[in-house]
Amino acid sequence: MRALRTAASGMAAQQLNVEVISNNIANMNTVGFKRQRAEFQDLMYQNVERMGAQSSSQGTVVPTGIQVGLGVKAGSVYRITEQGTPQRTDNRYDLAVDGRGYFQITLPSGEIGYTRAGNFSLNGEGQLVTEDGYAVEPAINIPQDAIDVSISKTGQVQVVSQGSPEAQVVGQLELAVFFNEAGLEAIGDNLLLETAASGPATVGTPGENGFGQMLQGYTEASNVDAVSEISALIIAQRAYEMNSKVITTADEMMSVSAQVKS
Numbered sequence: 437m438r439a440l441r442t443a444a445s446g447m448a449a450q451q452l453n454v455e456v457i458s459n460n461i462a463n464m465n466t467v468g469f470k471r472q473r474a475e476f477q478d479l480m481y482q483n484v485e486r487m488g489a490q491s492s493s494q495g496t497v498v499p500t501g502i503q504v505g506l507g508v509k510a511g512s513v514y515r516i517t518e519q520g521t522p523q524r525t526d527n528r529y530d531l532a533v534d535g536r537g538y539f540q541i542t543l544p545s546g547e548i549g550y551t552r553a554g555n556f557s558l559n560g561e562g563q564l565v566t567e568d569g570y571a572v573e574p575a576i577n578i579p580q581d582a583i584d585v586s587i588s589k590t591g592q593v594q595v596v597s598q599g600s601p602e603a604q605v606v607g608q609l610e611l612a613v614f615f616n617e618a619g620l621e622a623i624g625d626n627l628l629l630e631t632a633a634s635g636p637a638t639v640g641t642p643g644e645n646g647f648g649q650m651l652q653g654y655t656e657a658s659n660v661d662a663v664s665e666i667s668a669l670i671i672a673q674r675a676y677e678m679n680s681k682v683i684t685t686a687d688e689m690m691s692v693s694a695q696v697k698s
Contacts, residue, residue, distance in 0.1 A: 437686050437689065437690055438482075438504060438506065438608030438684075439573040439685075440553070440687070441506065441507060442505065442506060442680040442682070442684055442694075443507075443682035443683045444507075444683065445479065445506075445507030445508050446507060446508055446511050446675070446676075446679035446682075447507065447680060447683075449476050449508045449509065449510060449681065450673075450675045451673050452474055452510050452644070453474045453476075453668075453672040453675075454514075454669065454672050456473065456513055457665055457669050457672060458474070458669075459550060460472060460520035460533075460663070460665050461660065461665050461666075463658055463660060464658055464660045465658065466553075466626065466658050467552075467553040467554070467555050467626065467657070467658070467676055468520065468551060468552030468655070468658070469520075469553075469554035469660065470516060470517050470518070470520075470658075470659055471514050471515075471516050471518075471627070471659055471660045471661075472514060472515050472516065473513070473514050473516060474510060474512075474513050474514075475510075475512050475513070476508050476509065476510055476511055477508070477509055477510075478505055478507075478508055478509075478623040479505065479506045479507045479508060479509055480496040480506055481503040481504065481505050481622060481685075482503065483502070484501075484502035484503070484504060485498060485501045485502040486498070486501050487499065487500050487503075489501065491660075492673060494613040500688070508657075514618055515618045515620070515622075516618075516654070517617045517618065518659045519534075519535070519656075519659065520552075520657040520659040521659055522651055522654040522655070522657070523553075523655055523656075523662065524654055524657055525653060525655055527555075527563065528585050528586075528587075528653060529557050529558065529585070529628075529691075530555050530556065530573060530653055530654060530655050531554035531556060531587065531609075531649075531650055531651065531652060531655075532554055532651040532654040532655050532656040533552060533554065533611065533648040533649070533650065533656065534648050534649045534651050535647065535648025535649060536611075536612060536613050536647060536648050537611030537612065537613050537642065537648045538550035538551060538552060538612045538613070538614075538628070539551050539552070539554060539609075539610040539611065539612075540572070540573040540574075540611075540639070541566055541571070541572060541574045541627060542570060542571045543570060544570070547685045548573060549570070549627040549629060550612055550627070550628045550630070550637070551566070551625070551628065552626075553566070553626035553628050553655070553656070554654075554655055554656065555567060555655050555680045556572060556576055557564050561577070562576075562577050562578045562579065562580060562695045563577050563693075564577075564578070564619075564628075566591070566625075572609070573609065573610075574608065574610060576593050576606065576607040576609065577607070578593075578595060578606065578660065579595060581597045581598045582595040582596065582597055582598075582619045583596055583598050584596040586603065586652070587609070587650055587652040588650065588652075589642065589643055589649040589650050589651070589659060590607060590641055590643040590649070590650070591609030591611070591641060591642040591643075592607075593607040593608065593609065594606070594611075597646070604624060604683075608641070609650065610639050610641060611640060611641075611642050611648065612632070612638065613637070613638050613646060613647060613682055614636075614638070615634070615635035616633055616634050616635055617634065618636035620634045622636065623692060650658065652673070654671060655678045
């Protein structure tokens with residue numbers, strides 16, 4: 437009975453849907469996290485009677501035919517790159533991007549990773565790094581005698597050193613943008629990698645055309661909306677239950693047919 441396999445594919449699809457939703461909810465408080473959405477496609481169809489087939493010697497054709505669908509499959513898990521709300525932290529090394537763009541991070545492998553999580557700090561050498569100690573690219577080094585650090589909306593880093601009233605520029609932050617941000621590969625730790633689907637990174641100065649601005653003392657909150665996720669979770673649960681009911685009904689129908697005596 438086709439209904440058993442069709443409903444089973446529906447249950448598997450809704451299980452994936454729930455897993456995606458649960459990951460969104462789990463990361464509600466993850467800095468710079470972008471929620472994801474599972475998208476589905478119908479499977480192939482079995483033609484019991486093909487539309488357009490000749491139905492008589494007079495040339496008449498079947499107008500609609502009979503096609504029976506064989507279920508559903510996952511098409512993609514799409515990342516929604518909507519801007520998260522900037523949250524004030526008053527930490528001078530915290531940065532949020534208002535608009536498009538990703539911070540560039542040098543990974544231990546030498547690759548460049550990308551992130552929206554700007555909760556940075558300094559390592560023992562005065563270099564601006566992520567929570568895992570990965571250096572921000574281009575490298576920003578803060579002098580040991582710095583008493584104040586200012587990062588402008590355009591990403592220019594200035595410091596005021598002890599005994600020197602004049603601010604000095606010590607670096608310039610840059611952002612990277614992509615044609616298809618949803619095509620970036622997530623590798624965990626708030627990091628993404630460039631792929632053939634995302635297209636190559638275009639690097640530029642914050643505030644320029646097409647690039648967002650820097651907000652010092654802020655981090656970008658996750659764009660997960662709790663109400664929407666709970667609603668989606670309830671819908672997925674109901675869909676899972678309905679597919680399981682189809683399996684139960686199909687099993688009962690098969691039991692009835694098996695009990696028919698000749």
